[in-house]
Amino acid sequence: MLLELKNITKKYKNLLLFEGLNLELSEGEKVALIGNNGSGKTSLIHIICNLISFEGLLKFKGKEVKAEDHSYKHKIGLSLSEPHFFEKMKAREYLQFAAGLHGLEDKQQVKDRIDNLLHTFEVEDGNKKLSEYSTGNRIKISLAAAMIHNPVFLVLDEPFVHLDTDSRELLKEILQKLNSSKTLLVTSHSLKLCADVCDRYVILDEGSIIHDVKKADLPEDVTPEESLKNLITKKRELSSMEWLN
Template sequence: MNGILLELKEVDKSFGRLKAVDGLSFTVRRGEIFSLLGPNGAGKTTAIRLIAGTLEPDNGDICIGGTPSRRNRSLNNRVGICSQELQLWPMLTCEEQLHFAGRLNGMDRQETKRRTAMLLESIGLSDQRKVLAKNLSGGMQRRLHLLLSVIHDPDLIILDEPEAGLDPQSRIRVREFIHSLSRTSAVLLTTHNMDEAQRLSSRVAVMDHGTMLVCDTPAALQQRIAPEETLEVYYQEPVQKTSELNALEYSVQFKDASLRITGERLTESVPHILNRLTALYGNPITFSLRQSTLEDVFIKLTGRSLRE
């Protein structure tokens, strides 16, 4: 990775008595995909608006490429922002949309045409280049919306829920495209999709109540905060809660016709646990053993799922 492209230092932002962002500090480097996660109301949207320059911080500094952003609004040309809400011109074709956006960003005609062809090809829209935006499928519109934010080849790219509403095929295309963007730029990603964050992110930061709780690689967070394994067992009928499964090595949660058993180094105990379950409830329909995920980390930190 090269140098730092985005740096926040002790940034605060309040709305009346509500402190939406409280002492937020982090950096994003070129070549990195940095995911900012948090439940609704955690302060992510405010943080994004501060970075984008649509809000002014009450305290602290936001630097883009080493320059304080509020002192130099021309830095906005170095930033590409893909909002969650689609922003397209319905009566323009894919090509026309990108040509227009390129000219708005001060690009010359030849460079705009070159970037347009390359971007449409890279995200699988070349065959749709002459199609009006209003006639595209929802997934194609989402992909075109993403291209509009990067037509000017920005150094810092902010992506707010880029996979929202995508079908599986489009989701794979978009993930590959985001990976390609990170080769030359810094990518700041917000998402409610934990699988997306885990697959894409170089580092993950979890926010709640305006503050950053943790920041590290997904693997390091899982190892440090949720090192447990989880055994999930499913039955045809609801199972009755019992204390006979209690053990110091693991915890047991009952939910209707399933059980969730969590503990460290659980693999070696699985045969013994399944034997006990069979004696109590009979043979299960199925079971699965998995490592912890970012979702487990998130719930441990905030006590909530990401969409709450």
């Protein structure tokens, strides 16, 4: 087992975000975390990446992750939905900085990885300041930074937002071709992209996991994205009926 969340509870002031949440991710899985706005996706991402405090147990490869365990973060490649940049840095400088944060010291290795990632994400000029790139290219540079240290666990929060059609297809192909030893956790409002990239779908609603299904177990008479839409809609319809009663 790569990741285990056990009895996760998170309160923010008087708001209870999660109570007794459990989740396991196996090595090599490609998992989509799906839910409407306010369902808790980003907060759960922050807990998984040990970015915020919480009650409960977080284990990575069988070992408990403590709040002060900074080495755990080196095993994760994280790209947030709203990445923060040092605007005056050039793209290459930013990726070098990210490599340094993860302890990569071999200059030639870092250069080769930067060259490869810029080529993979089709960012032609890595010598411009980050402020000079389009929003889409900035997102792609953020994704490159998440992958610079070749992590075993890649966590991407809304990576397809702000990307044009060609860039979305490019990212989809990159994620589909990830080495089978790598685990992917991705959030997206696009059910089709989730269905195309992932083989397991965890659906959140109001801080609870309401469905956890694998692609292989979805009905064959409709598309995977339609099945996911039906699961989300069914929950909403049931909630409306309870309110009416």
